[in-house]
Amino acid sequence: MSRLADDFLWGGAVAANQVEGGWNKGGKGISVIDVMTAGALGVEREITDGIVPDVYYPSHEASDFYSRFKEDIKLFHEMGFRCFRTSIAWTRIFPNGDEEEPNEEGLKFYDEMFDTCLQYGIQPVVTISHFEMPYHLVTEYGGWRNRKLIDFYLNYCQTVFTRYEKKVKYWMTFNEINMIVRKPWKPGGIKFAEQENKLQTEYQAAHYMLVASANAVKLGKEINPDFVIGCMFLHPTSYSATCNPDDVLVHLKKLQEAYMFLDVHVRGKYPNSYYKFLQKNQLVINTFPEDEIILKEGTVDYIGFSYYSSSVAMANPTKQDKSQGNEISGYKNPLLPASEWGWQIDPVGLRITLNWLYDKYQIPLFIVENGLGAVDTIEEDGSIYDPYRIDYLRRHVEEMKKAILEDGVEIMGYTPWGCIDLVSAGTGEMKKRYGFIYVDKDDNGDGTLERYKKDSFYWYKECIGSNGKNI
Numbered sequence: 001m002s003r004l005a006d007d008f009l010w011g012g013a014v015a016a017n018q019v020e021g022g023w024n025k026g027g028k029g030i031s032v033i034d035v036m037t038a039g040a041l042g043v044e045r046e047i048t049d050g051i052v053p054d055v056y057y058p059s060h061e062a063s064d065f066y067s068r069f070k071e072d073i074k075l076f077h078e079m080g081f082r083c084f085r086t087s088i089a090w091t092r093i094f095p096n097g098d099e100e101e102p103n104e105e106g107l108k109f110y111d112e113m114f115d116t117c118l119q120y121g122i123q124p125v126v127t128i129s130h131f132e133m134p135y136h137l138v139t140e141y142g143g144w145r146n147r148k149l150i151d152f153y154l155n156y157c158q159t160v161f162t163r164y165e166k167k168v169k170y171w172m173t174f175n176e177i178n179m180i181v182r183k184p185w186k187p188g189g190i191k192f193a194e195q196e197n198k199l200q201t202e203y204q205a206a207h208y209m210l211v212a213s214a215n216a217v218k219l220g221k222e223i224n225p226d227f228v229i230g231c232m233f234l235h236p237t238s239y240s241a242t243c244n245p246d247d248v249l250v251h252l253k254k255l256q257e258a259y260m261f262l263d264v265h266v267r268g269k270y271p272n273s274y275y276k277f278l279q280k281n282q283l284v285i286n287t288f289p290e291d292e293i294i295l296k297e298g299t300v301d302y303i304g305f306s307y308y309s310s311s312v313a314m315a316n317p318t319k320q321d322k323s324q325g326n327e328i329s330g331y332k333n334p335l336l337p338a339s340e341w342g343w344q345i346d347p348v349g350l351r352i353t354l355n356w357l358y359d360k361y362q363i364p365l366f367i368v369e370n371g372l373g374a375v376d377t378i379e380e381d382g383s384i385y386d387p388y389r390i391d392y393l394r395r396h397v398e399e400m401k402k403a404i405l406e407d408g409v410e411i412m413g414y415t416p417w418g419c420i421d422l423v424s425a426g427t428g429e430m431k432k433r434y435g436f437i438y439v440d441k442d443d444n445g446d447g448t449l450e451r452y453k454k455d456s457f458y459w460y461k462e463c464i465g466s467n468g469k470n471i
């Protein structure tokens with residue numbers, strides 16, 4: 001192959017909870033993100049007990065995509081998007097999560113949104129659960145530590161698969177599923193009680209989510225065999241800090257622990273190292289006898305993953321070695337520059353990641369998140385010069401192309417994160433911007449919400465228009 005396929009899925013990615021706002025409109029219920037306050041670099045977002053009056057919650061209005069999606073999708077079209085990755089807010093469809101009947105107004109909202117995409121020839125790529133499970137499932141059932149969540153999730157899947165059968169072909173079951181064993185609030189609605197055995201709870205929840213995911217794949221295929229259903233994995237790319245075998249082993253173990261999720265998603269069973277890990281940590285996971293078969297039968301069609309940066313692993317780290325990164329980070333790499341938020345920038349790491357994944361799993365890959373969170377300045381005439389973002393994206397696209405054209409990796413598409421500015425999941429900030437489209441809003445929630453095209457908007461348009469040639 002000497003060029004990218006003509007149907008390569010160029011596009012952009014967002015999540016409902018970070019872009020839509022309209023948190024209580026159209027019958028929507030409260031989600032786990034709706035009770036998270038804003039934070040900053042080094043300042044954790046607080047999880048409040050329900051909605052507290054006079055507290056600022058960034059997700060409540062977010063970028064107001066809920067009311068402006070038509071003009072926003074038009075702008076995506078102007079850039080030439082062939083696909084648009086977004087999620088369905090579970091709480092628009094089942095406000096509490098445990099109802100039997102869905103909320104028609106919520107369903108209609110996504111009907112309209114997907115229709116708008118399709119009118120412009122943009123394929124929706126839908127994450128079924130992206131950090132926005134119903135808060136009620138936390139207060140009543142304890143989140144994903146409870147097996148009942150599988151049924152609620154499947155009822156939700158059944159509803160959206162059936163409703164959007166003719167509109168959505170590409171699906172992903174859970175965003176960054178492996179976050180459940182590190183930062184379980186957003187993906188799993190799990191807040192620990194004092195004395196709780198955290199690891200036990202996390203790995204139990206992981207099992208339930210994996211069973212739910214496999215069941216969802218099976219269900220989706222029954223409803224429409226043409227559905228293309230993938231998983232979504234936070235790829236914790238890292239290197240051994242030195243060639244000291246002790247560092248190399250730590251690095252290997254780190255990857256193995258994370259790849260457990262992909263082993264189940266892709267091969268339909270846990271690796272031996274997982275059972276040894278459970279033993280070593282004295283974890284006992286409750287399973288049903290049928291789980292084994294479900295996992296076997298519900299394997300995914302592709303691996304969707306996020307990649308922003310890399311870090312290093314070492315056997316004897318010091319406190320100063322810690323690096324920032326996307327939820328699961330490691331230690332600093334002295335050879336790499338970092339973003340304003342301390343995420344180390346490593347385009348070649350993307351090529352390495354693609355090769356690792358493809359060598360190991362041999363199914364198509366989809367880069368569903370990549371990008372640079374940076375502060376942008378808007379000029380008086382409305383221009384936004386963001387050469388740093390263009391440089392980041394260009395270098396990553398170059399490496400992706402090498403992976404396809406020189407290494408033979410099968411990649412379905414590329415959807416840079418936050419194609420329109422949105423609320424940061426990690427910090428809740430607005431000023432950590434990823435978009436090609438600037439949204440006039442600040443960290444206090446002030447601004448007109450008006451949209452402006454950044455320089456990167458025109459760069460990406462040219463990139464897509466030339467199918468990745470002119471970058």
Ligand code: BGP
Nearest residue numbers: 015175176326373424425426427
């Ligand atoms: C991933 C999430 C996204 C997104 C992104 C960037 O973890 O899937 O929801 O937000 O990272 O992270 P942040 O928003 O913290 O900059």
